Amino acid sequence: MWGYLLRRLFESALILLGITFVTFILLYLVPADPARQIAGRSATAETVANIRDQLGLNDPLFVQYWRYLAGLFQGDMGRSYLQRAEVASLIMARLPASLMLMVTAIVTELIIGLTIGVVAALRRNKPADHSLMIFSFVAISAPQFVIGILLLYVFAVQLGWFPIGGYGTWAHFVLPSVTLGLLGAGWYSRMMRSSMIEVLNQDLVRTARAKGLSKLRIVTRHVMPNAILPIIAMIGIDIGLFMSGIVVVESVFGWPGIGQLAWQAIQRVDIPVIMGVTMVSATAIVLGNLLADLVAPLIDPRIKTK
Amino acid sequence: MTETRETGGGGTRPLLTVRDLSVQVATEAGAKTVLDRLSFDLTGGETLALAGESGSGKSMTALAIMGLLPKPMARVSGGAIKLGETDLTAMDERGYRKIRSARVAMIFQEPMTSLNPLMTVERQLIEVLLEHEVCRRSEAPKQALRLLKDVRLTEPERRLKQYPHELSGGMRQRVMIAIALACDPEILIADEPTTALDVTVQAEILDLIRTLQAEHGTAVLMITHDMGVVAEMADRVIVLRHGRQEEAAPVRELFAAPQTDYARTLLAAVPRLGSAPARPQAEARKKIVEVDDLSVRFDITGGILNRTIARVHAVENVSFHIRERETLALVGESGCGKSTIGKALLGLVPWDGSIRVDGVQTRGRSRAMMHPVLRDIQMVFQDPGASMDARMTVGEQVIEPMRVHGLARGSELQDRAEWLFKRVGLSPDMLSRYPHEFSGGQRQRVCIARALSLSPKVIVADESVSALDVSVQAQVLDLLQELQEEDGLSYLFISHDMAVIDRVADRVMVMRLGQVMEEGPRDAVLRDPQHPYTKRLLAAVPVPDPTRSRPAMPDAAGIEEASPIFPVGQSPQRIALHDLRQGHRVARVAATTP
Secondary structure, eight states: OHHHHHHHHHHHHHHHHHHHHHHHHHHHHOSSOHHHHHHOTTOOHHHHHHHHHHHTTTSOHHHHHHHHHHHHHTTOOOBOTTTSSBHHHHHHHHHHHHHHHHHHHHHHHHHHHHHHHHHHHHTTTSHHHHHHHHHHHHHHHSOHHHHHHHHIIIIIIISOOSOSSOSSSTHHHHHHHHHHHHHHHHHHHHHHHHHHHHHHTSHHHHHHHHTTOOHHHIIIIIIHHHHHHHHHHHHHHHHHHHHHHHHHHHHHHTOOSHHHHHHHHHHTTOHHHHHHHHHHHHHHHHHHHHHHHHHHHHHOTTOOOO | OOOOOOOGGGGOOOSEEEEEEEEEEEETTEEEEEEEEEEEEEOTTOEEEEEOOTTSSHHHHHHHHHTOOOTTTEEEEEEEEEETTEEGGGOOHHHHHHHBTTTEEEEOSOHHHHSOTTSOHHHHHHHHHHHTTSSOGGGHHHHHHHHHHHTTOSSHHHHHTOOGGGSOHHHHHHHHHHHHHTTOOSEEEEESTTTTSOHHHHHHHHHHHHHHHHHHTOEEEEEESOHHHHHHHOSEEEEEETTEEEEEEEHHHHHHSOOSHHHHHHHHHSOOTTOSOOOOOOTTSOEEEEEEEEEEEEEEEETTTTEEEEEEEEEEEEEEEEETTOEEEEEOOTTSSHHHHHHHHTTOSOOEEEEEETTEEOTTOOHHHHHHHHTTEEEEOSOTTTTSOTTSOHHHHHHHHHHHTTSOOTHHHHHHHHHHHHHTTOOGGGTTSOGGGSOHHHHHHHHHHHHHTTOOSEEEEESTTTTSOHHHHHHHHHHHHHHHHHHOOEEEEEESOHHHHHHHOSEEEEEETTEEEEEEEHIIIIISOOSHHHHHHHHHSOOSOTTSOOOOOOOOTTOOOOOSEEETTOOOOOOOEEEEETTEEEEOOTTTOO
């Protein structure tokens, strides 16, 4: 078990190293000049050249990359070009808000998605099933900014149930979590539905019925635990999906998280911040997958961590 | 339809009365009757067998009694099922729950898929005990343990905490039986309970059912396709076909003098050990396949660096040959390595040693280099449905190998495919159909046609008739024999079924844990077995003769429990064969060598 964990952590570190390399090269290839962004439109070519020199942007790519890596290993993610602050402290200030949003969104999508999936499977090919599947289809295909704005308009502006934006109380969490979780809820409901239907047709359900068990017990004790197995692996992958969603949702709701930080940094070619946010989300994805793989054997005794 | 006259039970009132039971299944073409006015009685302590081939409605009868017909496709469309005085057909779901397991219990064919993989054996047992309030929650674990002891499971304390995947097939079926008998039901329905098990395990499970039946006085409704099982288990038999009763009789009468044509055909088609005619000797013919010191090992990896920590020694130093126009049968229980040998011959698994096909050494050949060899050696698999591409016409699938090997082109391909179809007894106009439009037997004919398309010299038949009904099985075996006589084909016939092997083999090789236990001419190995393992295998085969008194199973002396998995660097002890006479060779028995 510990050996397995150690090996997986080592693999994760390698993956993250690869990601720093790819991101760095991609940012290097971007035609925009960060020095020009810092100096402003009216600055002379000489000023821009000076700034480039100061930031070490004239060094060869690999020298720059090495410098970045060396810093990273010492816990230094660099300084923001524009905000006059350490990238690490910028991210740390905003990370809790984003993480909280992600956790509430995961809970939301699992509750909505799994419930819909179970109900639809038990009412297969009946009107309830059809309407739930239409709902999940809409949830999957509607863009998140449209859903976000729609929810804001109805529940915050018109009904006034929730605050329009910002961060602070639990009421602030509801609309962003639902917006962020709705897409996943759509996916999960479809997966759970087909997984449930598959298990319902398995021999073990026939045995459970032959035992004289009640339908409720058969569904909760025999069908659902077996049906949820393929979904666990999905949750790990899902965190990647959230990272893209979080940029949109945080903008719509004015949420002070790393999504907004990333958005500002991208607009202004603030390379250290972009790198930092990328690293944080990559770490989240890698750890999420690791977590899913560690949880799976706890639920399914057939899977052994080796 | 004749009314069944019941004879069993010595005048006691029947536990279960089935009268004019009909079951309909909804199909696209409308309702189809899969069970048509079946009537029978079941009295305490007796065993009634429902025998028939696939589609005969035997399983539908069982599910109808349990109220487990797949809804909404199937429903009871007429008749009555009376358990004592209660009519089950009128029962609602709530009432039925009190009957299932408590009064009528059922065990199924596949013990692996029938158990919940995520629950320990203990939880699955306790669940049924508590549901029917057999005992209090605090006593349930003790009761579960007692049940496992009842079904003679070894190390019952440890088994309780295990999950189904940690048990062998036979143990799983014992757990299923323990669950079924937890509430001491009046009736046990056993739906093909041993079909998925090895023959020695089958003998043990059948024995267990008989013992428990005697202990508890349970009535057993045995559903099976295997006339051997019928003969060994049943007091009375109902032969079903296409949902109709063909014949109902006490078991001895049925086997001695079947009254209907169908029962006669069915019994005639059953392969019987020792009844096959002698086969001509093939001594002087050319050796087509020569295998020397074949070993196949599969790595098991683990640890931090994913290194190989152990190996499955699937096949260990096996040598044999097959002559022209000869059938060599490989027999053994699941996991003995017999299928792996077949795969190694076609280069489908990595192997060590030497394999020569028609004089050509295949060792070290790449996939491309195997091409010319594969023209000489082809394979026919167990499940013809799964080994065909469902989205390709059968014609395309027969033509494909000829195109890949450049044997023909254009209209010649079509001509050859038509000719092949005629040879295997199919109509050439079926070429444009898809696999799902064929029956199991027809599909296996298509697979044979595909294997024949390259005009091979050897065909590896891996359990090729195991999934087929006996009457169809007999036809396919006849076809294989015909092809052998006409084309001089050689077969490596891999099977677990001793009776089938008796029918087709010239020589027999018995395998266990990757090594050969005994080999020799069919008559020597099957009629005069020397190795205790072979003796046990043969004794376990159910004999379709109810008058024969069941011989005691030879005990497992000299056959030690073992696994083919060894740590890296270790190998199983190489078992030497010694010659008896005329090619009959047998492994030294551990017990006789001090």
